[in-house]
Amino acid sequence: MRRSSHHRGRHMEALAARWLTERGLVQVASNVTFKGGELDLIMRDGETLVFVEVRHRASNQHGSALESITHAKQRRLIRAASLYLQSHPAARCRFDVVAIDGADAEHIHWIKNAFDAV
Incomplete structure (x- = not known):
């Protein structure tokens, strides 16, 4: 089960990266891991570095x-x-957050500036 959910998660992250790229963002990195946390996608939107959480x-x-x-x-x-x-x-x-709902990823929601680092 863990392998399956891990594979599905990576698939959804790749889907989100393609989807965001089609909307003008440029992928910088993916699956960057630090002790206590992982960054799913790191992208650029013009001069802004965007940390994207894919759910x-x-x-x-x-x-x-x-x-x-x-x-x-x-x-x-x-x-x-x-x-x-x-x-x-x-x-x-x-x-940013890319929220994907539905077994076949029917609904993709992109929330820019979803939360602040306060």
Whole structure:
């Protein structure tokens, strides 16, 4: 089961990367891991470095993909982004979310600037 969900997660991240690229963003990196956190996608939107969290839910039985991003998850993403920025400085950055709902990824929602690193 773990292997299957891991594979599905990577597939959804690749789907999100292609989808965002079609909308003008440029992929910088993917699956950047630090102790205590992982950055799914790092992209550029003009001069802005964008940390993208990709979430998928095949069913809304336990909430939507967007609802799965808790405050604790946000803190882990902020910590990982801070570590990334130590070796890759950027003047501007933001946190986006790509929420994919449906077994066949029928609904893709892109939330720009989904939360702040406050």
